[in-house]
Amino acid sequence: MSREQLAAEAQQAGRNAIHNLMWMGKHPDRYDRDKHEEMVAYLLLMIRFANYEMKNARRPGRTSVGSRTKELLxxxxPIRKRLSKGDISLG
Structure with missing residues (x-):
C-alpha cells in the first residue's frame, strides 16, 4: 500500500469515526451499552490517527513544490507588509 493510499484511508476512517460518534450520541439504544467505552476509545483512536496522518502528509517531501511555495510565500x-509601514527599517 502506498503512502498516499494510507493517508486517504486514514482520512476516510477519521471522517467515519466522527460520524459514528455522533450517531452513538443520537441513538444510544441501538448498540450494546456494555461496550460503549471500548467503542468510543477505538473511534477516538481512529480520529487521532487520521489527524496524525494529515499532519504527516504535510511534512517536507510529502507535498508538492507548488503548494509548499505558496505556503512559504x-x-x-504579512511580515513584508508590517515591515513596509516604516515601523522597522529594512536596511
Missing part, C-alpha cells in the same frame, strides 16, 4: 507576505 503567504507566510512571508
Amino acid at each position: 503567504f507566510s512571508i507576505l
